[in-house]
Amino acid sequence: AQSVTQPDIHITVSEGASLELRCNYSYGATPYLFWYVQSPGQGLQLLLKYFSGDTLVQGIKGFEAEFKRSQSSFNLRKPSVHWSDAAEYFCAVGASYNNNDMRFGAGTRLTVKP
């Protein structure tokens, strides 16, 4: 079964600084990869997803992620963080044979300093 690891539980960055959230996955075949954001007390909003093709994926709110098969990684990046980006971020991996079987990482909580 697939699994995903988010090594950083909590990250603090200054507003305007760049951001990179790490995600490593484990799966024997080609994975389907997702990043979701969750604001306090809210559900999950899809930021971006990778299924195939270009390994650099653009998402909403200025986020992007790069799939690196050799490193089993799908790190999320943003060149300039805004205070409104403070939230919990979840990386998820779906199995290629059944995309509905999705597993989530533990999440990374982002704090943005003014």
Next chain:
Amino acid sequence: GAVVSQHPSRVICKSGTSVKIECRSLDFQATTMFWYRQFPKQSLMLMATSNEGSKATYEQGVEKDKFLINHASLTLSTLTVTSAHPEDSSFYICSASTFGSYQETQYFGPGTRLLVL
């Protein structure tokens, strides 16, 4: 598009009572719906997968008699927490997708916070 709603958004109930949570796909037909549970500051844990018109598939360790799932139509799934106890207090999130497309995405509802007193 792809909006999923949940009702209620929060509920407080007494121990021993049952609580029903609804999950609706508002602008698409969801042949598959998922129910997750999220403890404070933790990730989502898949509880069960439900396909329209058939019995739900529960993850290991989830009591199917306690967490009753009904997926009666292509736009509605319900989760009933029976004889709720304080340890059932949690944030319950549903998601919906269209089965059959290998590139389909799960769309998540806003969640329901359950507090059992």
